[in-house]
Every structure is written in C-alpha cells, then in structure tokens.
Amino acid sequence: MEIHDPRQPNQSRGLRGLRGLRGLPGPRTRRTTLLLALTGAVGIGIGGAVVLVGVLPHKDHPSPARPGTLATTAPSGTTPAGTTPSAGSPGAAPSPGAPGIGDPLLPLDGNGGYTVGRYTLAFDWRAPRTRFDASTTISASATQSLSRFDLDFAGNTLHSVTVDDVPARTVRDGDELVVTPAKPIPQGAAFTVRVAYTADPTQRRHRGDAIGDYGWVPTPDGTVLYPQPDGAKMIFPANDHPSLRAPVTFLITTPPGVSAVANGRLVERAPQPDGRVRWTYDSEQPVAAQLVQMAIGKFTFVESTGPHGLPVRDVVPGDLVTETKAYRSLTPEHLAWLEQRLGTYPFRRYGVLVGDTDLPVALETQSLSLVPKGDLQGDRVDAERDLVHELTHQWTGDSVAIRRWSDLWLSEGHARFYERLYSEAHGGDSVESAMRAAYEQHDQWRHDDGAPAEPRTEAALFKQVRYDGSALVLYALREKVGEGAFERIERSWVTKYQGRAAGTQDFVALASEVAGEDLKPFLTPWLYGDRTPPMPGHPDWQVDPVQD
Helix, strand or coil, X not given: CCCCCCCCCCCCCCCCCCCCCCCCCCCCCCCCCCCCCCCCCCCCCCCCCECCCCCCCCCCCCCCCCCCCCCCCCHHHCCCCCCCCCCCCCCCCCEECCCCCCCCCCCCCCCCCEEEEEEEEEEECCCCCCCEEEEEEEEEEECCCEEEEEEECCCCCEEEEEECCEXXXXXXXXXXXXXXXXXXXXXCCEEEEEEEEEECCCCEEECCCCCCEEEXXXXXXXXXXXXXXXXXXXXXXXXXXXXXXXXXXXXXXXXXXXXXXXXXXXXXXXXXXXXXXXXXXXCCCCEEHHHCCEEEECEEEEEEECHHHCEEEEEEEHHHHHHHHHHHCCHHHHHHHHHHHHCCCCCCCECEEEECCCCCCCECCCCCEEEEHHHHCCCHHHHHHHHHHHHHHHHXXXXXXXXXXXXHHHHHHHHHHHHHXXXXXXXCCCHHHHHHHHHHHHHHHHHHHEECCEECCHHHCCCHHHCHHHHHHHHHXXXXXXXXXXXXXXXXXXXXXXXXXXXXXXXXXXXXXXXXXXXHHHHHHHHHCCCCCCCCCCCCCCCCCCCC
C-alpha cells in the first residue's frame, strides 16, 4: 500500500489516505485473552497452503504469557505423568480452538486449532450496491482435537454453516464466528466448512491512518476489494492474518456484459442457462486474506508480456483504457528493473487493476495490484512511484509475508525504498534528499506512532514511520555495510524466504550473516529505539525537536 508525505519533495497529491487522523481504540477484549506460547510460526512454500497457527514472540521484546491459548505438546506426543494432555496432544480431550493467533497488535486476527488448505469463494453478483448470495467453503485440517473453532467473519446475514455437510451451531461474537460442529473433530482430521450468507458490497470500515476506508469498495458498475489490514472478514469468513495463506478458488457469477477478475489465472468462463456468466479463477499460489482481490465491472482485459515471457494482464474499466495506457505500459520496464535488484518475479503473472474509485491509496493485492485511476492520470514521476511501490510488494509483503503486524516495516519500508530508488533514476528527487527529510522528522514519528518495528497501537500501523521512516532504516543499513553488501542482503532476503513468512529478527540475522558482522547492535536502536540514531556517513544530519 502506498502513501505520500506532504513534507517530502515532489508530492503533488499530498498525503493521500491520511484523512481525519483521529486515533482508534486498541484491540477489543472478549471472552478470553491469548497467550504467545507457541513454539514457532511455519510458512509452507508456494506449492502448498501456508499454515501458521502461531506467532513467534520477539526475542528481545517477548510478549507476556496470557491464559487461554493452545498449549505446547510434550516430545513424541507423550504426556508427562500426573499432567493433563494438552489440546494439541494425541488423545487429548476436545477443546476450543483459540479465537486468535495472539498477534500483540491484533490478537483476534487468525484462529487457532486448524489450518486452511483451500478457500472456495462463490459470489452470485447481481448489481452495484446490491446485496447478493454468497458462500465460502473451507477445506481445513485440525491441529488439535476440536470441540469448536472460530472464523474471522463480519459479514451480514448468516444463512447456514455446515461441517462435513452436517449443520453446526454458531454464535456471532463481534467479528468472530464461533462454530460448534455436531461432533468433535479429531486432531489431524481433514474437515470441510461451508458458510452460506448474504454479502453486502457496500460494507466498509474506516481507519484513522493511511488506509482510510477499506473492505468492499463500490464502483459505478461493480466493486473492487480493499481488504488490508483485516477487512477480508467483511467479504468472506477466513483465517485472517498476514502470515496465514492458502490457495483460493473463485466462482463468480455476473450478469451478461459484466466481467469478473480475481487473483491468479482465469480457469473458465462459462455461460449459464439464464444468460449469466460464471467466472472461475485459481489463485495458483497461496494468498493471505488481506491480499485477496475480486473485482466486478465492465472491464477491458489488456494483455502483454514482461521479462522471460511473464504474462501481464491489466484490467481496466472500458472508458479508462486509453487515458491510463501510457503509465500501465511501463510495467515490463518496472519488472525488469526490480528483477535486477531482487531476483526473478515470484508469481506466475502480474497486472494492474485500475480502480474506478476515489480511493486515496493503492494496494498490492497478490499478482494483481489495485491502483486508483487518479494515480494513472497525473504526473509520470508520481505514477511510476505508485506502480513500482505496489510491484515491489509482490516480492516483499506478498511472497515474503510478514510474521506479525509489527513486522510491517519490512513490507512497507522495502516498497518505499525501491520506489524512491527507481524514482531517483527516472526524473524524481534523489534518495538522499528524501531520506534526509525523513531523518529530520523521525523522532517526531517515533514519538507519535512508535519506532518502525514497534508500533504503539494497531491504529498506528499505517502511519508515515512505517513508510519513509522504515525506508530510512534500510538506507541506514546500506550506508553502514556498503551498496554491494546491501544488495546481497536484499536478494538473499527475498530468495531465502520466498513463499514463507518471516519477521524482523529473521532479517537482522540474515543481514548479519551476509554482511559478515553482527548487525544487531546497529539495527536494534533503529528499529526499536525512542530516538533516531546517527546516520552513518552523514554526521551533519540533524533530527527536528519533538513537539508534544
């Protein structure tokens, strides 16, 4: 996701998305709190579903132990004498899955007790701003013996829920849909959940940071999706955390003359007996719920090729094809430029979805970036910054997912850094001048919204410190180790963790290994400190005084 700071040079549109900077309350509490006592966070590679059931505590900033989550299991599935088997142990009594994976900033994001193998989303679209029938089928497997489990779901009218085709009892608890199957699900068992409901394509929420409005985003003749950060639950029931990924099949039925598009590959376009059309898409690779895209409208599909014959498919409202062509056609150049720095593009196709909306921000939905029409109708330098930013995310944020929300700096910081690096070489301001401006403001950003890797609250996630403030950390690292070592670190990062989730300490460890020196003492104050450290090679740079 892309925003701009009005104090940074060459930003004619201002700080898009930072509307009404009012703070939001912290995560609400509910029937139980959560414990971060899981032994690891696993991310399965691109060939299969990514199945994370927990978040690793930060080595240097551990989260306090709290009751009410899954216990760790004893070695070899055994239970010590005199103790009760834990929920994840073979033979354990059925127990509820945790209502979240325990992310400190959004503890109810994701769910415990199961992993998702695939989502199948069926949408029977009717007309703009009109409710329609929808269903989600979730293929999952139990990681403990489950008496009940949660789904993240904030949709509208719920019609029915079945588990293995048998009706299940449900309770709506805020944004949690608590499902109790007719009989417990054994640990290791595969099971299928089907949720039938009414979807409302006008359902949106608002944040006081760069995101602004998110969820369903209506357009004149259809919709686009903006699910970041946790808006997917307004669209379909999910295991919704950026570290949790699974393949998605889309079954979208539209009226004649209206097209549908989604992440990945068009598998089939099938006319229906009533004259409607069913579009089937396959995401091809696992995708996080916040990166799912499903758009409906009167689209033109513009196809071309990128490096190595990569299919490039832009999806454009018919009346915007000509006026957005000049900047859209630059995508192959952007791909080639980024591949020189980050290695081969990590997905099987790419494209730009032009949003016929007043959205203030773009979004890196996987393999199909959503870019508002206004971003493609103005200055070329600004347009390319936006396009390169969202494309960079395909490597950092999409392919290499963040392990928990406080790792967001790794996603947005990289996207901003390469956006500025590209812009410097293509008519924009120099990276050094942009980073010096960011350095001057950095203490204020830390004071207001927390250090780059330690947001004060979830409401501070998408503030400026996660963008230019985090790019500044990467700039400082490059100044510290030199351009050659920095380039090796970057390529190693996106190669080692391709298709997996990784966090801040993974980056620090890898950077140290590649550079051949312990960078933890250098990077820790940059990532977590209350004050901005001196910039290597720039003793004259000064930080502005903090204003309360």
